[in-house]
Amino acid sequence: MGSRENFGELLQQYSTCDISDALTMLGSPHGGCLPDISMWSPQRQEGHTRIAGPAYTVHFVRRGTEPSTIKEHYIDSVPAGTVIFISAPPDAANAVYG
Template sequence: MASRGAAIVQELQKFTTCDVSDALCKLGRRRGGFLPGLTMWSPQRQDGPTRIVGPAYTVKYVPLDDPAPKHPTHYIDSVPAGAVVFISCPPRTANAVYGGLMSARARARGAVGSVVDGRFRDLHEQRELNYPIFARDVGTAPPGPVLKVSAVDVPVKLQQGDADADADDIEVRPGDYLIGDVNGVVVLPAELAEPALPLMRRQVEADDRMAAAIRDGMSFVEASAKFRG
C-alpha cells in the first residue's frame, strides 16, 4: 500500500460508516456510499466494536457457462496486506462463495476482513479466527458446481436485492476504500477520500458539540442551527 493510502486508512479508522456516508452525501453521493444488504456476521453477529478499513481487492464470480475464461490462479494467494477482500457473485446464488480456509489464508496475507456480496460458509471457523466477515447470508454448498472466478481486481457491481432496485448502479473498484462496522458497509471512492476526510472531521466535531448541548437541555432544532449551521 502506498504511503498516502496508508495515511488515508489511518485517518478513516477514526470514523464510523455513518460519518463516511454523511461526508459522501455532502459531496453529492445521495446514497452515501452505503452497500445495502451487507451486515456483520463475524466475529459477532451485528454486535461489538469491530471496524474494518482498507482498499478493496475485488473478486468476480460468474456462472460456469459464462464465456469468460476461469481465472488461472486462486485469488486468495494474491490478497495484498491491509486490503478488504470484496467477493462479487451473481444474484440469487444459493451456493456459498467464500469459506473458512479463504479467511485463514487472507489473514495470513494480512487482509483486514472480507465483504461477500452473496453467501459464505464455515461461520464457526470465521469466528474462531476472529476474522471480520460482512455478507448477505450464510450457506453450506461450495461455489464450484455452479460458479467460477472470472476476474480479480476489476470493477464489480453490487447485487440488486428485492428492496434495492437501484443497487445495480453501485460499483466497487479496486483501491476504493471499504469501511465496515455494526452499521453496515460503505464504499468510499478513492478519488473522494481526501475531500471527504475534512468533512468528516467537521461533522463529528459539530455533532459532539450538538450532543452535549442537547444533554444540557437545548432543543434539537436550536442545537442543529447553532452547530451545524
Template sequence: MSEPHDAIITALQKYTTCDVSDALCKLKYRNGGFLSGLTMWSPQRQDGQTKIVGPAYTVKYVPLDDPSPKYPTHYIDAVPSGSVIFVSCPAKTPNAVYGGLMSTRALASGAVGSVIDGRFRDLQEQRALEYPIFARDVGTAPPAELLKVAAVNVPVKLQTHEQDMEIRPGDYLIADLNGVVVLPFELAEQALPLMQKQVEADDKMAFEIRKGMSFTEASKKFR
C-alpha cells in the same frame, strides 16, 4: 501501500460508516456510498466493536457458461496486506462463494476483513479465527458447480436491484455495525475534513440536547 494511502486509512479509523456516508452525501455521491444488504457475521453477529478499513481487493465470480475464461490461479494467494477482500457473485446464487480456508489464508496475508456480496460458509471457523466477515447470508455448498472466478482487481457492481453501485480496486471500504460503505479513492481527501466537521457539530449538538435544547435549535446553531 503508499504513505498518503496509509495516512488516509489511519484517518478513517476514527470515523463510523455513518460519518463517511454523511460526508459523501455532502459531496453528492449517491447513497452516501452505502452498500445495501451487507451486515456483520463474524467475529460476532451485529455486535461488538469490530470495524474494518482498507482498500478494496475485488474478486468477480460469473456463471460457468459465461464466455470469460476462468482466472488461472486462486485469488486468495495474491491478497495485499491491509486490504479488504470484496467478493462479487451473481445475484440470488444459493451456493457460498467464500469459506474458512479463504479467511485462514487472508489472515496470513494481512487482510483486514472480507465483504461477500453473496453467501459465505464455515461460520464457526470464521468466528474461531476472529476474522471480520460482512455478507448477505450464509450457505453450505461451495461455488464450483455453478460459478467460476473470472477476474481479480476489476470494477464490480453491487449485486442488488436497490442500487447501482460500483466497487473499484483501491476504493476504500469501511464496515462496522451500521453496514458497509465504499469511499471512492478520489474523494477521500475531500471527504475527511467534512467528516471531522460533522462529528464536531454532532458532539456539540448532543451536549446541548442533553442539557435541554431542542433538536431544531441545536441544528440551527451548530449545523
C-alpha cells in the same frame, strides 16, 4: 491520503455518518452506501467490530459464464490492507468463501 497500512487507523476516528457525509460531498452516490451488506465474521452482525480499508472486489459468476482473463487465482493478488468485497449470484446454493 496515508498509506494502505494506516488507512483503517485514519478512518477509525470518524463515525459512519461522518464518512457518509464526506462521500456525499465528494459526489459519491448515496454517500457510499452499499445496501444489504452485512458482516459475517467473527459473528454475523455481532459486537463492535468495524472494518475499513480500500476495497478489493471479487465477482463470482455461474458456471458456464465466460472465464476470467486473470492469470492467477484472485486470492493470490489481494493487496495487503484491503477489505475483500465478494459478490455472488443471489441464488447461489453454497458458500462462496470459507
